[in-house]
Amino acid sequence: MTALTMRAFCALLTATWLSWTLCVGATARACAQERPLEPRTSVVLEHDKDLVNDTKNGVWPFRWSPDSSRIAYVKWRAGQVGIVDVKSGNIIDIPDLKMRAITTLTWSLDGKLLAISSAEEVKVVRLRDLRVINSLTISQLRGPSVRFGAVVAFSEDAQHILFQNPNPHGSHLFYKLDLRANTLAPLGDAPYTGRNAYAVLDSGRFQWHAGHLYYSVMITRGDEIVRESIVVGQVDYGHSLFPRSCFVFDLGKGLSLAGSRSLDFPRTGVKMDASEEIFDCRFSAASDTVVVRRAELLSLERRKAGEAGKDFFDAFRFGANASGTRIPDTSSPEAGAFSRRYELYSPESLMVTIASLPSRRQMLTVWDFKSGRALGRTEPQEMLSNFQISPDGSRVGFANRGDKIVVYKLARPRDGFGKEAK
Helix, strand or coil: CCHHHHHHHHHHHHHHHHHHHHHHHCCHHHHHHHCCCCHHHCCEEEEEEEEEECCCCCCCCEEECCCCCEEEEEECCCCEEEEEECCCCCEEEECCCCCCCCCEEEECCCCCEEEEECCCEEEEEECCCCEEEEEEEHHHCECCCCCCCCCEEECCCCCEEEEECCCCCCCEEEEEEECCCCEEEEEEECCCCCCCCEEEEEEEEEEEECCEEEEEEEEECCCCCEEECCEECCEECCEEECCEEEEEEECCCCCCCCEEEEEEECCCCCCCCCCEEEEEEEEECCCCEEEEEEEECCCHHHHHCCCCCCEEEEEEECCCCCCCEECCCCCCCCCCCEEEEEEEEHHHCEEEEEEEEHHHEEEEEEEECCCCEEEEEECCCCCCCCEEECCCCCEEEEECCCCEEEEEEEECCCCCCCCCCC
């Protein structure tokens, strides 16, 4: 090798090293734009297996067990509940439930009990012998008159069940049901009571972390509402813009309210095409972060032209003053038209989204919600809907049109930041 060639080779090595060093110091998003995704930081959703296929009875809702080994699901046309073993695919049915319009399944922390609830009734099943050990209807309870909500959790001692108030305008956000005394008691006052506020029920989530039960929910506030009126003929195509807040409640071991925090989101604008409205929020207890979903508000002309507003995801970390700080470079427009569903896996700061694409296609994307970086994308071969990430972060269960449960693996390289799914 000549001296000139040697100098050129060394210069190339130096430039490559310098580029890599500068990228390490930059934001993750900037790095992603400058160089391709490294295999060691990618997470790919790979189809694993079809666990349940019941077109006769339908499948929804479903729930992972705490150890991620089983999935409980409702055969909603039959009013029955089955439990499928994820590894073997074997299914057992819980006999003699005799329930109608089941809305919720909830496992106890040790995986020994399963609570099955509708708006009017709750039954607790001991799984070792599939025996119903508690059966309560609203008429049997002592306490306030309220229907059972669709977001439910066991207390740590499995002697209480907590559920979200199904009335979004109620004065209490959630209630505690004592399974021994058959009593019902409110556990959290709704914020902004009396100011036309209401809870966005689809955003409500219970979550266990480090021995504490957390409940998070988006509240739409009734103050400072602005409406843009767009009248065409006799029809008003306008839109009301609301301020919103994401509340996180610490319920300790699930028995009492230990504290609460909130992030307030004012209106982002007063006109269409200049606003991104917040529709949802998720709380990651492991990283003390709130991830919100924003949606573009389009003008009437753009909507008539067939345009669909994109969704954006922003992450905010709670600060010492509980007001929250925006993490830089996390406003991540999802590929495609819009992304209506997303879930978090807190221990690794992962977010999984389903985006609707043109031509009735979908895109599954795995994000690092701290950096806003896309770690991997997969286009499924079939239309998927609601989904849940397994508690151990190894898989994602999807409902396929309400009659099938499809499982994907969150596949990570062995030398990456997480373990490869088994």
